[in-house]
Amino acid sequence: MRGKNVEALSTLLALCDTEIDALKDSWSTILECISRLEYLVSSPAMTATIMQGSNQISKDAILQSLKELSGKPTERVFLNCLNLPSESVVEFFTGLCSISAEELKQTPARVFSLRKVVEVSYYNMGRIRMVISSPDEVLLMFLVWARIWSVLAKHFILAGSHGDEEIARYAIDSLRQLGMKYMERAELAHFTFQNDILKPFVVLMRSGRNESIRRLILNCIVGVIKSKVGSIKSGWRSIFMIFTTAADDDLEAIVEIILEQFDQVIGDCFMDCVNCLIRFANNRSAQGISLKAIALLRICENRLAEGLIHGGSLKPIDIPADGTRDVIEFYWSPMLAGLSDLTSDPRSEVRNCALEVLFDLLNERGNKFSSSFWENIFHRVLFPIFDHVRQAGKESSISSGDEWLRKSSVHALQLLCNLFNTFYKDVSFMLPPLLSLLLDCAKKTDQTVVSISLGALVHLIEVGGHHFGDQDWDTLLKSIKDASYTTQPLELLNDLGFENDKHHNILSGDLEIASIKTIVNGNALNENQETSRGADVEDSAGMASPSGRATKPTDGGGLQRSQTLGQRIMGNMFMRTFTSKPKNLSSDVIAPSSPSKTTDATTEPDTREEEESPMLATIRSKCMTQLLLLGVIDGIQKKYWDKLKAQQKITMMETLFSVLDFAASYNSYTNLRSRMHQIPDERPPLNLLRQELSGTCIYLDILQKATAAVNSREEDTVKEEKLEGLAEQKLVYFCEKVLRDTSDFQSNTEETTNMVVHRVLELRAPIVVKV
Template structure:
């Protein structure tokens, strides 16, 4: 029983698919979901392949969902395009209706691009190429096609289909060979007799409706070619029969013979028709002539005889006398009727001749309006629209009165005077007189035109939806040309053809995408051209017309990866960028805003044009436009964010670019800051929607981070393409000239990373650090007063980087477990502030360095501590190199010998010497300032080292302490060397005296360095005896102490005894010290006192071991005549507390 129910459903489906599906669902043989029905169609035996194709192409909602489910279940990943089509068409036959074919192929292109995201620029390319492949298959394997398409023809036919670019010729050649050698065959259908009706092969394949869908003129070109064999055969027959007297009538079945007959007789025919029609007013004669014109146009059109066809059409158009109404007669009205008939009956073949036909229709409509007494289009195309509406409302309703008043209209006077057929408008010669007879003839002839109703004109445009694919394109091209002629008229601009453009766009909008794309390419260029017109009223009217079309078009759903919405809305973007009229730009923003708010559910690729418009608006010089666009952007981001992220990833990139442009607004700081806030909001929404960056395609991510603005199609799962544009955009804002924007951008950037970092993989973090964060610190770090950058940029560069480095450390500490490999680079960024050689920068660098080490202290391994300390050591060493350069700079300067101050220099010295001395003093001033700055910097580093030890001493091993002590030793040694340069001190003294500034506190610098060094050594000796023994800290303390004592004795003029065993007493004379030496000795006293206290605090055994080294120095201190009382007291304490007990023992 169940089997028979299923068979009944299959039988019903093969007769009427929708009824069969309904029966099977109600019988519960298949599920109600589109996926269940799609599975049934794909896997059930006995279904008619033609009926499957017909059902999948239906436009009803449920069959469309079934078709989508059917195609989405197919996997084309990694399959060649030709093979994908072959596999796709195995399950069904293409339906016979063009619209159904279009829907089926459109979905195939979308699915193929989803499975192979890097195959084409967009699904539009795959869509067009699919049609081309099917056309090639039909051409190559249809026995009815004699002249086959060549490889070069196939390549030429597919030029420019990849978003304006050509696909590789090698790719197209390979595809061509695949199709030609291996025919695409669809599923066998038992209901179709395969061995009969060879003339309907194309129909059997389901491909007969495709021939006219693609813009190939190959068929036409072949028809135009002369059939040489046929001509030769006919000539031979005529020659053979020429000697015979009898006449034989030959029935010709090949219509090509008509072409040769028309080529011979068309000129005499036209002359006969034209002369008779021109000279004769007889109704019967003129009717026959016009009938002859109509037939001649038909034959020449069908035979593709373009020159002859255009000649006949032009002749009929001239005989309408619409360009000279005062001379019009009944036969001319009949000529107008003939033009209308030609347009309806032969529209598929008129091609360029459409321009003549539409020109006649335009002139007829113009005369009709004049006859009605209605206001001309010029009345509101040359004045504000509001005034025009008021005048229209106040116009009289009396027809006779209208016509009387209309005679005063300049447009009517121009029509009465008339002009030549070729003139686009009637001559407007003010000096030409209009006679009463002309006026009377005009009025009576206007009444003659009442024989033709305006509805007959409208029928032509409504009939346009029946034109074939090529004809509708040429029709639109001609209509646009006539419309531009109307609108550009200097005296009488009109909008008849413009309104008809909107109408025919509505009529033909449901054509298949392939044809509609060609139509819209023509219309798009037209709207851009006219929308940028200098005539404000015309431009506004055109853009409003485009808005109506867009609203209608956006009712249609667009599949993923297609680009047609973007192409449709492109005129808005182009006009927004090109128009000089603020009114037009404001209208564009309003139109786009209305479309977004009312059609947001259907917008897909159109977002690109939307954001292009708003980006241009954000940079507009009119405040109202900026605020209007931002108001819509605010609503888009707040309320419609999911619609942005569900399309291509480049859409979100465009959104970010738009918001960034708003941050540059010069009209509203609130809008700028709100734009940054919306960037933060975008990150929140991305996180809420689960845009997590996985490690599934690390290499792919890495290769594309720097090309986030490209148009490559990527998988939705590649969420890196959403986060990177957002973060990179914020990074660019950190270089803005406004402090609030810079600071806000830095804070929001790092807040986003910190708040949503758990969503990111390690590879994504690595790429973000490399492409977004590290570049923030690439340029030199300056201070607000830094001399490396005298401009204002130095200040904001420093301020921005100060905020950024603090945020960086907090971020890195938070996500250290994931970002552990970046430790060296992060530390390098932090220590770069120390290397900047400015105390304020170094202070910040040390502070941030401490925050980094404190935050990571418990997580760092020994090797990682070593990396940090080595990086710190490298930065400290760099500052010493700079210090040496400053010292050498000062050593190379010649300080002038003058008693008076530099500010009171003599006025009558040699100018050259004066200039050289002035330059030397400027250099000295710079060197002294830099010297003071570097000494402060060195002390800051020393303090940082000591604090680093105090905080993390339990984490340090011998290797770590070795690095730390090497840093301190290098700084103290350097300080000692500088302080020992007596010549340098003299120069400092001279220069500072002349410049009237204080001298660098070199001795203080040395004292502070040594004291910190000794404190650290002493602390290490006390805190970790085992480590101290391992590193021989006691020996280091002794060496530093000896060095300090010797330097003090040298300063006091007390040379240490070289031979302690000398028994002969030596007489020492106490020579007086200079003031400078006394000052130096006094400055060194605190350091000596520190050494004394350190020695006095040593353990007895330690002191005993080092007594042989220390005792000679202590003895010399005893007999030092110039040492201070504090030193003598400290020395006494050392003897009493340390040496005394040893001696007594």
């Protein structure tokens, strides 16, 4: 370093003071010289290196000159940037940030230019003035400021991501101070400089994984909210983006601080607020956070409905539709969809809270929803709640570990049906897809899913059937008819799959829908006789032997009276009336008693589950579905028979007869006798006697109602008369067939003393007696 070098530097700095408009793209070079000057003055080791060969007097003079230049002359360069024209000031900031980036790469990193970036940013705040002479000047002002901030934002992101945590913290804190200063200035309408200022925090939050840095960013934003909440406008958008990113953090204290700020927020960034709260509600680190977020969502909904959010207030549906309808749906849809997703949360309190808030909201505001919006709600909010139920039969059934899915599905289906009934006039057009949901689930192989869906169907009909019109009844009965055909256990007709003892043992234990209850001792016999006296199709899980005769004892002392889980569920579901709250179904189900050990086999509790094939599960599920569908039909004919048209009653007869005819064919005397020869004496044969007896009772009730004199409407008299004649023919034919089959079997049997014959007659006796 020589005296001429110092003189050249002095001349350059003087030009920055006198010829400021002429420098233009030379600012990068000038600022690099200033950066090196500061480095020389602040680093004695570097000063000694570049001054080798000079005498001490010369060194001291040069060093003193450099220190003088690094003082006021250098400071004037940065102060004079206020007077730079628009193009030049952008070049100035670009050059300064470029030099700062190079300093940050050094080892150790330097922050001289970074400090100057913060300083000149303060100096140039005056470029955003609120008193403007013309709209063109406003536009020009913000275009220049936007270009400046684009450069600054990239550099703050670079510095805030620095590997040295101290430098990163300095950059973030400097950005905070700068943001606080900008927030003091009122934001003009249609401009978003607040949002732009806070965007670097968003990027840093999304890209950074250092917990200390993330905590610092959140503290900075919370500080901005607390001190400038009244001034924040477009800045809310970036704030919510930051909070949304932090929603997954396991920082409960910080998250609590964030949630405390939400009740201060309404207005321009409502959607960002909602999306952020939904993200917080999905935070698994603390259940309290999720519940508080859901509660805040409810507050947001209230403010939206009350008209505190511009464009989001609901209008009565009788007001002519206009473009605002789409705006309203834009506000409501994400909130409803977010609550819908939360109904499948594995945490029971969160799941139940979301379910309650969702349906409370719909029940409270639904009277102002349009038909098109209701359709979107059903398809995008309500039906997706049951996707896991619809998928259950494809891969695996609902396991015992997912019992919460079962309970929540029962409750959700009840709430869905109640909602449908409440707004029937507005949503009646959604009956077909609702029935499709329920009956699609009823066709699954998972017995729990079947029970849930058909139980909900019964609830829907019981509570809302009085609302149904003719078209609705047509849709319902046709859907039930299709489901009954689809779920007929046709696999039972193929005997090839059931010839070995292993399969038979499984089926006879769990698929005998109506088996003779086997009795072990005198106490069991007395209990069975008491039960058989009052036995009815609706309150017995199986058929008691008419004679009450004990079965052949085994070496282990006989077989205990068995009742399968599937039978018990069917018996309970057949009678159950759903309420608005879910019940613990496990309390209604009595575990099946295991047979006593016999000489030929010992069955472990889980042997059946391990050995059961998919085909056996399918058959069991279909049998259960058929029985539950009979219960649905029975409920309709008991409560709504007089509301049905003649053709609808005929449809019910056809559906019933299809189920009954299939069961009767499988339970024919010949088939039962044939199957008895293939099993031990103490076991009942495979049969569908429960379906046949239930179907017979219901079918006879319907035929008797149809043949009875009923006061029908005048216009339906002809159709009712035709129905009466058809019902009489079916009644005579059915009774004649049952009695003739019994008579033919007895007359064609020579071995009248054969035990098999007596057992077959005993099995079918309840049906004959009923006829």
